[in-house]
Every structure is written in C-alpha cells, then in structure tokens.
Amino acid sequence: MPRRKLVxxxxxxxxxxxxxxxxxxxxxxxxAAPISVGGSWNLQADFRTLTxxxxxxxxxxxxxxxxxxxxxxxxxxxxxxxxxxxxxxxxLNRTTLAMGGAEPLSSPSRTCADPQAIYLxxxxxxxxxxxxxxxxxxxxxCASCAPVSFHxxxxxxxxxx
Amino acid sequence: MLxxxxxxxxxxxxxxxxxxxxxxxxxxxxxxxxxxxxxxxxLGPSLLGWVAPHFxxxxxxxxxxxxxNALSQVGVVIYMFLVGVALDPKALKxxxxxxxxxxxxxxxxxxxxxxxxxxxxxxxxxxxxxxxTGFALFMGAxxxxxxxxxxxxxxxxRDMLGTKLGALAIACxxxxxxxGWCILAYIVVLVRAHQAASTPLWLTLGGxxxxxxxxxxxxxxxxxxxxxxxxxxGYLSENKLALIVMVALASAVITExxxxxxxxxxxxxxxxxxxxxxxxxxxxxxxxxxxxxxxLPLFFAFTGLRTSIRLIHGSRMWVxxxxxxxxxxxxxxGGSMIAARFAGGGWRESAGLGILMNxxxxxxxxxxxxxxxxxxxxxxxxxxxxxxxxxxxxxxxPLLEWVYPIRMIREEAAALxxxxxxxxxxxxxxxx
Numbered sequence: 001m002p003r004r005k006l007v008x009x010x011x012x013x014x015x016x017x018x019x020x021x022x023x024x025x026x027x028x029x030x031x032a033a034p035i036s037v038g039g040s041w042n043l044q045a046d047f048r049t050l051t052x053x054x055x056x057x058x059x060x061x062x063x064x065x066x067x068x069x070x071x072x073x074x075x076x077x078x079x080x081x082x083x084x085x086x087x088x089x090x091x092l093n094r095t096t097l098a099m100g101g102a103e104p105l106s107s108p109s110r111t112c113a114d115p116q117a118i119y120l121x122x123x124x125x126x127x128x129x130x131x132x133x134x135x136x137x138x139x140x141x142c143a144s145c146a147p148v149s150f151h152x153x154x155x156x157x158x159x160x161x
Numbered sequence: 162m163l164x165x166x167x168x169x170x171x172x173x174x175x176x177x178x179x180x181x182x183x184x185x186x187x188x189x190x191x192x193x194x195x196x197x198x199x200x201x202x203x204l205g206p207s208l209l210g211w212v213a214p215h216f217x218x219x220x221x222x223x224x225x226x227x228x229x230n231a232l233s234q235v236g237v238v239i240y241m242f243l244v245g246v247a248l249d250p251k252a253l254k255x256x257x258x259x260x261x262x263x264x265x266x267x268x269x270x271x272x273x274x275x276x277x278x279x280x281x282x283x284x285x286x287x288x289x290x291x292x293x294t295g296f297a298l299f300m301g302a303x304x305x306x307x308x309x310x311x312x313x314x315x316x317x318x319r320d321m322l323g324t325k326l327g328a329l330a331i332a333c334x335x336x337x338x339x340x341g342w343c344i345l346a347y348i349v350v351l352v353r354a355h356q357a358a359s360t361p362l363w364l365t366l367g368g369x370x371x372x373x374x375x376x377x378x379x380x381x382x383x384x385x386x387x388x389x390x391x392x393x394x395g396y397l398s399e400n401k402l403a404l405i406v407m408v409a410l411a412s413a414v415i416t417e418x419x420x421x422x423x424x425x426x427x428x429x430x431x432x433x434x435x436x437x438x439x440x441x442x443x444x445x446x447x448x449x450x451x452x453x454x455x456x457l458p459l460f461f462a463f464t465g466l467r468t469s470i471r472l473i474h475g476s477r478m479w480v481x482x483x484x485x486x487x488x489x490x491x492x493x494x495g496g497s498m499i500a501a502r503f504a505g506g507g508w509r510e511s512a513g514l515g516i517l518m519n520x521x522x523x524x525x526x527x528x529x530x531x532x533x534x535x536x537x538x539x540x541x542x543x544x545x546x547x548x549x550x551x552x553x554x555x556x557x558x559p560l561l562e563w564v565y566p567i568r569m570i571r572e573e574a575a576a577l578x579x580x581x582x583x584x585x586x587x588x589x590x591x592x593x
Contacts, residue, residue, distance in 0.1 A: 006258050006262065009262065009503045009504075010262055010265070013262070013265075013266045013269070013270075013499070013500055013503065014262075014265050014266060014269050017269045017270060017272075017273040018269060018273075020273050021269075021272065021273045021276055021301070024273070024276045024277055024279075024280065024297060025276065025293070025294055025297060025298075027280065028276075028279060028280055028283065028293040028294070028297055029293055029294070031280065031283050031284050031293055032284060032289070033283055033284050033287045033288050033289045033291075033293075034284075034287075034288050034289065035288065035289055036288040036289050036290030036291075037288070038288065038290065038536070038539075070539075070540050071288055071539060071540075072286050072472060072539035072540050072541030072542060073284075073285045073286040073287060073288065073539065073541070074285075075472070075541060077472070077540070085223050
C-alpha cells in the first residue's frame with residue numbers, strides 16, 4: 001500500500017476512533033453511579049433488647065466485621081460473618097439499602113435459628129472519610145422481637161467492593 | 162493441618178475436573194484451554210455451588226480460598242513470565258505496515274466500543290467508588306485483548322503457522338498483548354491513585370519509568386549471556402535457572418510495590434529475556450508443564466469460584482450480558498477484519514484474521530481478575546465478562562473452520578512450502 005494511502009487509512013481507522021474515545025470520556029464524566037456501599041462493615045447495636053433468646057443469640061454470634069457487601073450497581077449481596085457465612089440479597093435505592101425480606105415465616109421457633117430470616121434497612125451517609133450505615137436490624141417472623149437500631153462503619157479497604 | 166488437607170484435596174479435584182473437561186472439549190475440536198476454563202466455572206457457585214451447595218462449601222470453604230488464591234497467583238505470575246518470554250518484538254517488524262495497521266485498529270475499535278458500552282453500564286453496574294474514566298478505560302482494555310498463547314495453540318492445531326494469515330495473526334496478537342498490558346498498567350495506576358493507602362502517584366509513575374529503563378538497558382544486556390550459554394551448551398545450569406526465576410519474582414514484587422500489579426513485573430521480566438529460539442524453547446520446556454497442568458487450572462478454578470452466573474438475574478441483566486458479548490465480537494472481529502481488508506487482504510483472509518484476533522481466552526480472565534481485585538468492575542459485571550471470554554474463545558475454531566477450512570490451509574501451505582517460517586510462536590505446544 002502506498003505510504004500516503006496508509007497514513008490516510010491509519011488516521012481514519014485509528015485517529016478518528018481515538019477522538020471518539022475522548023468524546024465518550026468527556027460525556028461519561030457527567031454520569032452518576034449508585035453510591036458505593038461495597039466492603040466490610042463493623043456494626044454497633046445492642047442485641048440485649050431482643051426478648052427472644054434464640055434471636056438474640058443468632059445476632060450476637062455474628063462476628064465483626066458483622067457483614068460484607070458485594071455491590072453490582074443497585075444489586076447487593078450481603079454476607080454475614082457467622083460460621084456459615086450466610087448470604088442474603090438486597091437492593092440499593094439512592095441512599096437507602098435493604099437486605100432480606102420482611103415477610104413473616106410460618107414457624108417463629110424456626111425463624112430465630114435461621115440466619116436467612118435476618119433483615120436490615122438502613123440509610124447510607126458519609127462522615128468525614130468514612131461511609132456510615134444507620135438503620136434497623138430484625139428477624140422476620142419473630143413477633144416479639146422489635147427491630148434493633150444499629151450504626152455501622154465501613155472498614156477501609158483497597159478495592160471497595 | 163485441616164487447611165493443608167483441604168488444599169491438597171482441592172488441587173486434586175481441580176486437576177481431575179480440568180483434565181476431564183479439557184478432553185471432552187478436545188473431542189469437540191476445541192483447544193484444551195477452553196475446557197479448562199469451563200471446568201473452573203463448573204466448580205464455582207454457577208454449577209457446583211448451585212447443584213450441591215453443601216459439598217461445594219465442604220470442598221471450597223471460604224477460609225481455605227486464600228491458599229488456593231495464593232497458589233493460583235503464583236501460577237499466573239510464572240505464566241505471564243512465559244508469555245513475555247514467548248513474545249518477540251521482531252515479529253511486528255517482519256510484517257511491516259499491515260501488522261501495524263491491523264493490530265492498532267484491532268485494539269482501538271473494540272476499545273472505543275467498550276468505552277461506549279460503559280456509558281450504558283456505569284450507572285447500572287458500577288458505583289461511585291470508581292470514576293467513569295477508569296471504568297470506561299478498563300472496559301475498553303478488556304474488550305481489546307487477544308489471547309496470544311491460545312491463538313498460538315489454535316494455529317498450531319490447524320497447521321496454520323506457515324500461512325501468511327497465521328504469521329500475521331501472531332504478529333498482531335503479540336502487539337495487542339503488549340499494548341493491552343501497557344494500557345492496563347495505566348488504568349491500574351489511575352484507579353489506585355483514587356484509593357486510600359495506595360502508593361503516591363508520583364512514586365508509581367516515576368518509579369515505573371525508572372524501573373522500565375533499568376530493566377531494558379541495565380538488566381537485559383546482563384541476561385544476554387544466558388542466551389549465549391544455552392545456545393552453546395544446549396542447556397542452562399540450575400543456578401542460571403534459579404537466577405532467571407529470581408529476576409521474574411523480583412520484577413513482580415517491584416511492580417507490585419510501585420502500585421501497578423505484580424503481573425506486569427513478571428511479564429516485563431519475560432519480555433527482556435534473550436529471544437534465541439533454543440533459549441526460549443528451553444525455558445518453556447522447563448516451566449510450562451507444571452504451570453499449565455497444575456497451577457493454571459487452579460487459577461481457572463479460583464476465577465470460577467468468583468464467577469456466579471446467578472448474579473446475572475432478570476432479563477435486563479441478560480440484555481447487558483448479550484450487549485457485552487456483541488460489542489466484544491463486533492469490535493474485535495469486525496475491527497480487525499476491516500483493517501486487514503484496508504491493508505490489502507482478501508475478504509476471506511481478513512475475516513480469518515478477525516476471527517483469530519477475537520480469541521480472548523486466559524488473558525481476558527487474568528485482566529478481569531485484576532479488575533475485580535482493584536474494584537473497577539463489580540461481581541455481576543465480572544461474571545458477564547467471563548461469559549464473554551468463554552463465548553468469544555469457544556467460537557473461534559468453528560468459525561475459522563467455516564471461513565478458512567483446513568483443506569484451504571493445506572493448499573496454501575503446500576504453495577508456500579519453500580518460504581521460511583518467519584516466526585515460530587512459543588507457548589504453542591502445551592500452553593493454553
């Protein structure tokens with residue numbers, strides 16, 4: 001191929017797309033992604049307020065960091081730091097996140113032993129450099145257990161997810 | 162002690178599954194590496210964890226995965242070193258302007274399309290922990306990669322090394338790989354610069370340039386003696402082999418400490434090694450078998466354990482996944498094909514090149530794991546991209562047979578019998 005034609009083809013097939021790439025990067029800066037909540041969270045709550053002993057023990061047996069969140073946009077997967085590493089799905093809606101369903105289970109006695117019954121609703125905020133969750137935590141189907149208020153701080157990490 | 166028993170059991174299961182599925186894929190005229198990749202996915206939550214969750218937890222308890230990860234990372238470090246060893250920059254020069262144009266277009270076309278796709282995916286599958294620029298550049302880089310070793314394997318299997326198309330594809334893939342890794346290094350620096358507790362940007366940039374210069378102009382001349390020694394004696398002493406391993410490991414550690422990634426260091430160490438055929442073949446023979454048979458399947462299994470097809474739920478997520486696969490194919494296959502056509506190739510030859518360049522294989526998985534590690538892509542997007550890597554690699558052989566049948570290759574090879582094979586790709590015999 002003659003050199004002049006090669007240069008013209010090169011500019012057309014490489015140069016023009018490169019300019020397009022710059023345009024895409026410029027346009028994309030205006031896009032907003034969901035707030036980052038991925039990572040491990042240390043949780044503070046007083047589980048002694050739960051009246052049912054099995055429910056109290058279920059939540060107290062979870063170690064710190066209490067939960068880790070794997071985030072894909074607004075879709076969240078929560079992993080509790082218990083021996084089974086229970087995973088529960090959740091969602092993020094702007095600054096409000098929810099984990100687990102609040103639908104009551106048929107047998108209350110079974111409920112308190114089932115980590116899948118744990119649900120959470122919280123609001124995300126930023127305090128200084130830390131991301132903070134504030135909300136309530138409860139057990140689905142446990143009629144005598146009032147949801148417990150909690151405060152959680154995200155651990156510093158490299159990746160964030 | 163329990164962890165050690167678990168780890169040994171894991172290795173045995175992974176190797177057995179990997180060999181079994183690889184054999185199955187070989188019967189389907191596919192390269193073994195694709196079977197190994199599938200085996201890895203099958204051992205993860207997408208299949209084993211779904212069908213037999215208790216057995217899966219018993220075999221791969223979360224606490225044991227740190228060991229599996231460490232072993233698999235060592236495997237990839239050695240593998241990237243071997244990829245660097247096999248990479249010969251002279252390959253590009255031998256094919257002149259056609260290779261330059263084709264390889265550059267085969268990078269930029271999928272790169273731009275990947276960045277465009279990022280406009281759709283960033284608000285839906287990412288979060289504000291990563292900036293759009295880093296996300297879009299990563300999507301572009303992940304779309305533009307070609308698996309040089311898998312390509313070499315396919316060309317060897319189809320006896321295409323002596324053909325013009327095969328030689329051109331190898332040259333372009335080599336350039337694509339080297340360019341792709343440079344771009345990825347920049348993205349890693351860019352993303353890590355925004356993270357707390359990362360190496361300061363000035364240290365990363367200054368240190369990287371200084372390290373590159375030291376490796377190219379300080380270490381490379383010192384290593385020439387190794388190539389000469391291998392050429393004259395036909396082998397390398399254990400001390401010399403140990404020295405080579407230490408150079409690769411030291412280079413990996415330095416790039417990791419500089420804030421890039423340890424794989425860049427091992428790759429760079431491979432690139433600066435002497436390029437004599439005897440030396441390259443000797444190194445590959447020494448390291449390839451253990452890496453390919455034992456360590457890489459662990460990497461595939463670890464990747465599989467991080468891949469959950471169930472994260473792609475709902476029609477919207479599957480549309481995103483299909484869009485990713487479509488963009489990857491159109492960008493890479495289409496871009497390479499059009500470039501080859503503009504460079505003077507026939508339609509059939511150009512299409513063949515596009516199909517070959519669309520092979521992503523293991524290199525894509527390596528890049529995706531880096532992306533997930535540094536947090537630039539989310540787990541769901543990671544799973545979609547792994548599917549894309551599997552689909553684009555799987556489709557290569559049947560598409561190539563359709564466009565460029567073996568009968569035609571044999572005719573061309575017979576016509577070119579007297580032409581010297583310009584470049585014998587390493588990693589072509591046993592490597593994935």
